[in-house]
Amino acid sequence: MTHQDYRYKQAFPKIGIRPTIDGRRKGVRESLEEQTMRMATSVAELLASELRYPDGSPVECVVAESCIGGVNEAAAAAELFSRSNVGVTITVTPCWCYGTETMDMSPSIPTAIWGFNGTERPGAVYLAAVLSAHAQKGIPAFGIYGEDVQDGGDTTIPDDVREKLLRFSRAGLAAATLKGRAYLSIGSVSMGIAGSIVNDSFFQEYLGMRNEYVDMSELTRRIEEEIYDPEEYKLALAWVKENCSEGQDNNPAHLQTDRKRKEYEWETVVKMTQIVRDLMAGNPKLAELGFTEESMGHHAIVSGFQGQRQWTDHSPNGDFLESILNSSFDWNGKRSPYLVATENDSLNGVSMLFGSLLTHTAQIFADVRTYWSTDSVKRVTGHQLEGNAKDGILHLINSGSAALDGTGQQSKEGKPVLKPFWEITDEEVQDCLKATSWRPASVEYFRGGGYSADFLTKGGMPVTMTRLNLVKGLGPVLQLAQGYTVDLPDDVHDTLDQRTDPTWPSTWFAPVLTGSGAFTSVYEVMNQWGANHGSISYGHIGADLLTLASMLRIPVSMHNVPESEIFRPRAWGLFGTSEPESADYRACSVFGPLYR
């Protein structure tokens, strides 16, 4: 079993397809069987060809064995689905069927219904009827109804339907994939950061996840007792020597450490990387070495490392392990990122998890550090911000955790992008590594030293910044801002960067303004941000995040997603249609968390 096979030993959730039909035999049902089943198989083919699991394999669908004309066949499908690890269901039909008799009654499985827009048979009438049953029974479902009328025998999936099927499925698979996995908290609360107070009822009820905890002293034990794969360690250290160039030491001369100490710090941060990965995902190699218990791991899909301050006051910081694990590659080659939240900010960890499951690309963890108005940039550098940056920019920068993919050194059609690991070329891995230098950590902050990834994100990439917040009495609230990364002239970047800690990875971000709410100005985006951190995902994925949040019943307090892209369960509209944002709050609170 390779390391990757072991990590993905748990099967991924499948999508169950339910063709529902008018149950009347002797004419009606018989005339519809073929068309109904064909709708189901074409949806299955679409999803399998377009969507992937985190390991890069194609998404699998399970189609019910027969069309579902009544409760007996509905139960048979439910039984097949539970045997087959179905985590998301889609009902399809071209015709009228009996709502409560055919509907999917599983309350914690995200569900959608595509009612064919034709008029020979009334698929849309069923859609409306069954969606009303879903609302009435408190099992919200997504309704899909094509905008244009199709002819009776048409077997194609129109573009608007296709887009909704894919959006629903991406979000549904994300919700189903995190269920049953763990957040591993390594250490406790970092420097009073509330996001690192792990809230177990949030994880349990809203995400269906469990919480695992280890003390940071477990790293010390594993380092001292050599509980890591020593052969891998040799390979890793050699790879690091060759690919991770040590940058200039920015510490005042009297705080700079000598070569011997620096080598010790390199050795330690490599071991820390192996150990945190093994803590999260397990490692069969440890069992061969006699550490069977340790080989199991904590079933973690995301983790957080406290670091500051008890660990970092004495030992090298977690920046290297966080950056490398969050990247799409390491000394073993390309692989999907292991998510590690800096400062054990579990809520930013969850934001990274959402972005990761929706895109399969690496996430950039950052402090939302500075709003630079156009006037301030002009005053300090003489430069007039322009293009996407013309209304001001946010400086996203933190010591650790930013994935090296965040350099923007991967490309598609000549444009910088972040890709899923299976699309990244070996040259692009090299380019990400070359664009990064590893600067000795600022010793005034990090007495134990370590190395921070220093890079500058390429401009021009569409990205989405996300943050999950917890509010007492309200619960979780998501916020997001779509925008673009920005290139500044070298000297302008240098002047602004020198005012911060220039050894850290930097991303310049310009949110897209809409003229309303938090998106009236870049200042207001910063002003409304719920905490010190944000997670940055490649692409404008706001609509997918809104869909996912509604499945999990997490209201969204600010977003700049165009209205035409918003896709939530149909019942949301019954909470009001002129102010979707406040309807979202009411719907989430009435239906309650998905996995409660």
Ligand SMILES: C[C@H](O)[C@@H](O)[C@@H](O)C(=O)CO
């Ligand atoms: C070095 C400092 O303690 C940083 O880690 C601090 O600015 C933060 O990142 C706070 O989130």
Ligand SMILES: [Mn+2]
């Ligand atoms: Mn931080």
